[in-house]
Amino acid sequence: xxxxxxxxGEGRRLRPLTxxxxxxxxxxxxxxxxxxxxxxxxxxxxxxxxxxxxxMARAIAAEYESGEGPGLRLRMEVEPEPxxxxxxxxxxxxxxxxxxxxLSGDALTDVNLSALLAFHRERGSLVTLAVARVPDPTPYGAxxxxxxxxxxxxxxxPTRAECFTDLVSAGIYVLEPEVLRQVxxxxxxxxxxxxxxxxxxxxxxxxxxxxxxxxxxxGDLEAYLQANLDLLExxxxxxxxxxxxxxxxxxxxxxxxxxxxxxRGPAYLGPGCRVRRGARLLEGVVLGAGSLVEPAAxxxxxxxxxxxxxxxxxxxxxxxxxxxxxxxxxxxxxxxAALGTGARVAREAEVQPGVRIWPGRWVxxxxxATRNRAGPGGxxxxxxxxxxxxx
Numbered sequence: 001x002x003x004x005x006x007x008x009g010e011g012r013r014l015r016p017l018t019x020x021x022x023x024x025x026x027x028x029x030x031x032x033x034x035x036x037x038x039x040x041x042x043x044x045x046x047x048x049x050x051x052x053x054x055x056m057a058r059a060i061a062a063e064y065e066s067g068e069g070p071g072l073r074l075r076m077e078v079e080p081e082p083x084x085x086x087x088x089x090x091x092x093x094x095x096x097x098x099x100x101x102x103l104s105g106d107a108l109t110d111v112n113l114s115a116l117l118a119f120h121r122e123r124g125s126l127v128t129l130a131v132a133r134v135p136d137p138t139p140y141g142a143x144x145x146x147x148x149x150x151x152x153x154x155x156x157x158p159t160r161a162e163c164f165t166d167l168v169s170a171g172i173y174v175l176e177p178e179v180l181r182q183v184x185x186x187x188x189x190x191x192x193x194x195x196x197x198x199x200x201x202x203x204x205x206x207x208x209x210x211x212x213x214x215x216x217x218x219g220d221l222e223a224y225l226q227a228n229l230d231l232l233e234x235x236x237x238x239x240x241x242x243x244x245x246x247x248x249x250x251x252x253x254x255x256x257x258x259x260x261x262x263x264r265g266p267a268y269l270g271p272g273c274r275v276r277r278g279a280r281l282l283e284g285v286v287l288g289a290g291s292l293v294e295p296a297a298x299x300x301x302x303x304x305x306x307x308x309x310x311x312x313x314x315x316x317x318x319x320x321x322x323x324x325x326x327x328x329x330x331x332x333x334x335x336x337a338a339l340g341t342g343a344r345v346a347r348e349a350e351v352q353p354g355v356r357i358w359p360g361r362w363v364x365x366x367x368x369a370t371r372n373r374a375g376p377g378g379x380x381x382x383x384x385x386x387x388x389x390x391x
Contacts, residue, residue, distance in 0.1 A: 001098055001117070003041050004089050006171075007034060007105035008054025008079060013220040016340030016358045016374075017322050022056040024105035025063060026224060027305065029231050029240035029286055030252060030270040032063060033218060034105050035070060036238060041103070042071030044113055051105075052088040053078045084188035086195045090180040097177060102191075104171030106218055108227045110237040111172065111211040119209045120174040123149065127179055127199060130172035131208040132215045140168035140217070141192040145208040154200055156192040167208065170215050213237065221338050225320050228303045229284040232266035240268045252289075270306065279310075288323065305341070319351075322359065331363075345369075 011023030018026065024034035041049055049072055053060055057078045064074050079088055089102055099120060101113065111130060120128040129151065131143045144153040144165045154169075155162060169192065182198070183189050199206055214236035218224050231240055232248065242252030249263060253271030260277035267281045270289035275281070280298040288306035293299065297310045304310075305322045311329035318335035321327075325339045330348040333339065337351045340359035345351055349363040356372045363369045 001044070001046060002094050002100045003044075003046055003049040004092065004094075004100060004102045005034070005037060005041070005049055005051050005105050006085055006088065006102065007051045007060055008057070008088065009104075009106045010055040011106070014218070014224060016338055016343075016356050017221070017224070017320065019359050020322070020341050022059055023218070025059060026218065027288065028108055028218075028228055029250070029268045030288055031241050033108060034060070034063075036108060037103060037105060038069040038072065038074075039238075040110070040113060041101075042069065044101075044117075046072060048073040048075065050074075050092055050094075051076045052092070054082065054088075082188050084190040084194070086180070086183045086191045087185070087187075087189040090183035090185070090189075094177065094180070100175045100177060100180075102173040102175060104217075107171055107215060108218060108231070108236070108238075109170070109172075109211070109213065109215040111170070111213040111215055113172075115212055116172065116209050117174060119149070119207070123207045124205065125174070125207040126176050126204045127196065127206045128174040129196075129206070129208050130170040130211045130215075131167045132170045132211045133166045134168050135166070138163065141196075143167045143169055143208050149207045149209060151196075151200060151206040151208050154192070154196050154206075156190075167210070170211055171217070172211075221320055221336065225301065225303055225318070228268075228286050229266075229301065232268060232284050232286070234266075242268070242270075294329070311347070328365075 007024040009023040011018035014023060025032045051074055053076055061076060077092055083091060116130055138160060141156045142165050143151055145151055216223060216227050218227050240250040242250045245251050248266030250268040255269045256274040258277045261275050262280040265283040267285045269287045272290040273287045275293045276295040278295040279293045282300040284301050285299045286303040288304055290306055291304055291308040293310045294312045296313045299316045301318045302316045303320045307323055308321055308325045310327045313330050314327045315332045319333045319337040321339040322341035324342045326344045327333055328347045331345040333351040334353045336354040338356045340357060342360045343357040344362035346363055346365040348366045351369045355369050358374045361373045
């Protein structure tokens with residue numbers, strides 16, 4: 001069996017977290033999303049996997065610079081120009097025999113890949129799609145199947161009026177090699193938009209296998225936050241890095257956790273984290289390596305990257321942040337907000353719900369940030385839009 005992981009995603013809806021890193025490298029409890037995927041592939045016993053790369057390919061190459069993933073060799077192909085999902089896979093020098101397992105590099109999952117492969121063989125399928133049930137199919141490829149799993153209809157990103165099922169493609173496929181011979185080389189060509197509809201129209205045997213286990217597409221900031229919390233809360237068979245020192249409390253390496261810290265709910269603390277007396281970590285908190293939480297600071301349902309600093313009496317609720325972010329004394333960041341790498345929220349400033357602060361930008365002392373701030377920071381503070389906090 002051959003394995004291909006499509007890892008070229010830009011992750012625009014994850015900005016500002018993906019302004020300076022590709023989507024497959026966003027950390028989930030301190031470990032790149034792509035590493036979890038590679039570990040799942042290695043568990044099948046395969047020795048090698050291909051990565052198709054696009055956006056910020058060098059960052060992924062640097063992350064796995066030895067050419068080794070967790071338990072398997074990696075081969076990487078950088079697309080010189082967008083080829084589409086099917087076009088990128090078809091361009092690889094794959095062997096002409098044996099099934100090909102294709103996975104998207106932007107979902108956290110513990111689905112039973114061995115069961116998927118067995119289903120593919122039993123059905124004699126040309127293509128098998130792992131499918132999952134979701135409340136809203138519109139961001140995905142909707143899949144209608146017969147009782148035996150044969151796909152009857154496929155529609156990529158339907159409108160609400162077009163929805164005919166709650167089953168969607170999970171971005172995990174098993175293909176027979178001859179399928180890729182139908183992919184043109186002279187233009188971009190996608191699995192979902194082009195290849196699968198064409199195969200269905202030709203009457204090819206395509207089957208859907210309902211995924212057994214957890215699957216979440218990390219397509220936006222809310223999904224990213226929830227994926228971290230789901231891993232902390234034990235909703236999937238995967239586990240955060242480190243050791244579980246108390247139910248739901250994961251410490252990875254040396255951590256300085258002072259007496260008098262209140263931890264209510266699960267938490268992950270990366271190597272070198274320091275949490276000072278009187279700080280509160282509530283209902284699911286992730287602290288990346290080297291982060292510091294000062295006394296009386298309060299974090300709730302929050303994910304922070306590496307080397308972040310949360311100041312005295314600062315408050316963060318339902319937000320996410322990249323590396324090197326500073327939330328200074330008395331500042332507040334609220335639900336759905338996102339702070340890019342190196343962003344700074346100065347003393348007594350406030351970032352309102354849903355506001356995104358791009359890498360390197362900062363909010364002036366006492367300011368109220370009510371709208372997104374994009375582009376390079378240049379070390380300049382935001383104007384005091386909306387008046388001083390509390391005015």
